[in-house]
Amino acid sequence: MDGIINILKPPGMTSHDVVYFVRRMTGIKKCGHTGTLDPGAAGVLPICIGRATRLARFVTEGDKTYRAEITLGVQTSTQDAFGIVIKRTDASAIGYENFKLVVEKFSGEIIQTPPMTSAIKVNGKKLYQLEREGKTVEVPTRTVTIYELKIIESWDWGTANPRILFDVTCSKGTYVRTLCSDIGKALGCGAYMSFLLRSRVAVFGLHNAFTLEDVEAMTKENKLANAVIPMTQAVDHLPVLEIHPSAKKSVCSGATLYPSGIRSGSKILKPDELVQVQLDNRLLGIYKAVVDIKDTEERIIFRPEVVFSSDIN
Structure with a gap:
């Protein structure tokens, strides 16, 4: 199977x-x-x-889509509901329009610092393992992309802890709890992620x-x-390269794929882009586009990431 x-x-x-x-x-x-x-x-x-x-x-x-709830005025050690409350701030002065203006700044490429309770490895060890050992290390920042952030519903404006439900579509590597925490910092009242549902991968x-x-x-x-x-x-989200039948043997053996072996699909691709390599709608492997220089001219060729010895429906 x-x-x-x-x-x-x-x-x-x-x-x-x-x-x-x-x-x-x-x-x-x-x-x-x-x-x-x-x-x-x-x-x-x-x-x-x-x-x-x-x-x-x-x-x-x-990319991935989540439905999350952010609660303002509370900061936790894990940036979500499972940590220890480390600070409380009265967020009753924060209004919906103020919140919306701040959230709009968290679109496109943003910089995040993953939490110590994450599974990211530093020096060969996961951060949450180091955190359990009482160790602190410098956590490298990362650039992630927020494609869309849409407010769905909100409650308790005018109280110490307003709550906002939102949908976010983001790139891989995005921590939604860190997003909530960073929004809280930008508002000046702190915040944590009080609910999370991943609705799409x-x-x-x-x-x-x-x-x-x-x-x-x-x-x-x-x-x-x-x-x-x-x-x-x-891998439906990856673009498709359809090859000529004569190139099948070399592809299945893990050889580099050159323009001469490609029937269609290569003209729209960029360097480092991952593609499906197919023959008659059957998957042969996943390749990466790379720049090759031949006779002083640049061209895109494809090198294997994963190949299968036989085609897959």
């Missing part, structure tokens, strides 16, 4: 707990998730099975997600295959 099961992770489970559950249900040891979702959060968590584990990192390249959304109970029931009825999404759909 090769493919992806899109799990609707409940709060209270780690991403690895979900991987273990799917491994137990399928009997397949080769399983992996496509990006950690905090234990306290719920939402979309695609689990790759079999050969699809080789595509996991490409799924994470896609690349092409995987709530509409095609299965609960753990769904998966268990389908397993008992020998219908689990109905929940498995084909590997090609996992």
Whole structure:
């Protein structure tokens, strides 16, 4: 069984707990998730099975959408509801229009400093492990992209702790709890993320997600295959290069793909862009566009990231 099961992770489970559950249900040891979702959060968590584990990192390249709640006037040690309250500030003077103006500044490319409770590695160790050991290190900043931030609903304006529900679509590597904390800092009152639901990862959304109970029931009825999404759909967000049949052998052996082997799709691509390499709508591998200089002229060629010995539907 090769493919992806899109799990609707409940709060209270780690991403690895979900991987273990799917491994137990399928009997397949080769399983992996496509990006950690905090234990306290719920939402979309695609689990790759079999050969699809080789595509996991490409799924994470896609953007993500979250529904989150920010509570003003409270700062916590983890920037979410599971940390210790470290400061309270009366945010009753903050109004909706003021909040909206500040939030509008958090669009496009922004700089974030991930929290110490994150899974990012520094010097070979995850930050949350160092934090548990009582160690503090300099956390490198990162540039992330906020594609859209839309306010859905808000409550308790005029009180010490207004709450705002919003949807955010962002690039990989974005910490929504850090976004909430940074918005609070910009407002001068502090804030924390009081709720989080991940509603989409690349092409995987709530509409095609299965609960753990769904998966268990389908397993008992020998219908689990109905929940498995084909590997090609996992990378639907990547552009497609269609090759000539004569190039198939070299592609499947991991050779560099040159313009002469390409039937269509290369003219719109840029350096470092990841692409699906296909023949007759069958996936042969994932390649990266790179700049090559031939006879003093630049051209785009493609080098393999992942190749499959046989094509995949």
